[in-house]
Amino acid sequence: MRLARPLENLIDELMKLPSIGPKTAQRMALYILKEPEAEARNLAKAVIEAREKIAPCSNCGYLTDIDPCVLCLDEKRDSRILCVAEEASDIIAIEKTGFNGRYFVINQDFNLMDNSELEFRTLEKFKAKLAAGGIQEVVLALNPDIDGEVVSRYLAQIASQYNIKITRLAHGLPVGGDIEYADEITLRRAIEGRHEF
Ligand SMILES: [Zn+2]
DSSP states (O other), rough: OOOOOOHHHHHHHHHHTTTOOHHHHHHHHHHHSSOHHHHHHHHHHHHHHHHHHHHEOTTTTEEEEESSSSHHHHHTTTEEEEEEEEHHHHHHHHHTTTEEEEEEEEEEEOOOGGGGOOOOHHHHHHHHHHHHHOOOEEEEEEOSSSHHHHHHHHHHHHHHHHOOEEOOOOOOOOOOOGGGGSSHHHHHHHTTTHHHH
């Protein structure tokens, strides 16, 4: 069935969003058309405003509308611990755990298969942070995949030159999971990371 061009455009744009398939995109588009016009304008305005005003914090890489960000400005945080994460969205998740140290977000896609490497700029920033002193522990919180593993090792190597304790997130079995179905790497990590009961 042919849809009106503007409706088709809207569906196409929505489908570009993560985990939105054609059916969901169509449902969202029809919903936007059905609700009061002011609501649709608010949505469009929020998208534009967020895009214009939010940028990575120049200090830690978290997404912010003020620079440095609220996390960097918070004096109650423990500056001795620096948590390295891949993306700002990881910080949102880590913050929910009550972690109270500082952050360093890489904010850059690295894919070893594509031969893309960590930018020189990112590395220099990381080294400058360590060289500035005061950091006693670097927590590597990169994704538990091959790329995250390789980059973690690389960053750990750099941090070791500054005589800083390096830790990484424990990887284990998901709560509610089944040992029988856990993949080999997850299970091996869980055994390596076992602790006293
Ligand atoms: Zn910041």
